Amino acid sequence: MEYLHEPVLLAEVLKYIRSTRGSTIVDCTLGGAGHAEAILDLITPEGFLLGIDVDDVALDAARIKLARFSQQNYSLVKGNFKDLDRILTKAGLYAVDGILFDLGVSSIHFDRAERGFSFRFDAPLDMRMDQSQDLTAAQVVNTYSKDELARIIKDYGEERWASRIASLIVKSRQVHPIRTTFELVDIIKKAIPAPARRRGGHPARQTFQAIRIEVNKEIEILDKSFRDAVKWLRPGGRIVIISYHSLEDRVAKTVLKDLSGGCVCPPGLPVCRCGRKAQLKIVTRKVVRPSPNEIAQNPRAESARLRAAERL
Ligand SMILES: C[S@@+](CC[C@H](N)C(=O)[O-])C[C@H]1O[C@@H](n2cnc3c(N)ncnc32)[C@H](O)[C@@H]1O
Structure with missing residues (x-):
């Protein structure tokens, strides 16, 4: 490519x-x-x-x-x-x-589905720029505390619904680990109230940005x-x-x-x-x-x- x-x-x-x-x-x-x-x-x-x-x-x-x-x-x-x-x-x-x-990040990070940066493609939750590093998006989503997730999503994503999204991530991962981008997108969509979801761009944009910034310590x-x-x-x-x-x-x-x-x-x-x-x-x-x-x-x-x- x-x-x-x-x-x-x-x-x-x-x-x-x-x-x-x-x-x-x-x-x-x-x-x-x-x-x-x-x-x-x-x-x-x-x-x-x-x-x-x-x-x-x-x-x-x-x-x-x-x-x-x-x-x-x-x-x-x-x-x-x-x-x-x-x-x-x-x-x-x-x-x-x-x-x-x-x-x-560069455009290629979003365009290559397998890198797991994009909410537009279904892929494993990765988001590492340096693929030799240990920390992945899956680890952030499945191991960080609710408070840590809420802070990251709020500070790095400037997401108004950070606290609700963090709560639903923690609740969902108790049923089974969150492994893919589309699983995370579904959780984010459920956490954001419907009227707010219909405004602005893609509802997962800010949360994905926040997790990416955390994974890469940007x-x-x-x-x-x-x-x-x-x-x-x-x-x-x-x-x-x-x-x-x-x-x-x-x-x-x-x-x-x-x-x-x-x-x-x-x-x-x-x-x-x-x-x-x-x-x-x-x-x-x-x-x-x-x-x-x-x-x-x-x-x-x-x-x-x-x-x-x-x-x-
Ligand atoms: C916006 S792109 C740069 C595009 C480039 N100026 C061009 O004209 O093609 C940012 C690049 O920086 C790399 N990058 C981001 N953080 C980095 C870091 N801490 N150390 C080294 N490279 C990094 C990313 O992998 C990406 O390829």
């Missing part, structure tokens, strides 16, 4: 990451290499791109997409960007000109990963983050704001005691969003938010 994933905010990524001939760039979320390919076009023949992804299918697709470039210009690594320090050290890098995070690794990434930028180097969920964007905004702040001494001290210096300058004054045209062509882009900052 072809790996079809339209790179989101491509022109904006190229503008903000400011990669030029000879630059060294890290793409922490390689996916189908849509952004990586366009970056390589700008930085070659001298530049170098390190592409990271946890998903073997993405890495295979990226290898095909990037085959036209010389192997000296790029290297692809299976890994989780939460281990950025280790991955970049192992790759022999010491400072880089740009780091890109295009967070979340939010909790971000703060440290962004801070680690900034340390690898050389002065003038840029970090670019595209998020698709308000919680992801909140972490991006908070970290970039924090690292772009200087002295934190209480007002009134004659001299600075904390010695804290700003590490970043934010270069996206307002969060960057896709144009209506891009959203019309690629509905997945709708929730995208881009933030970028430059190392001082």
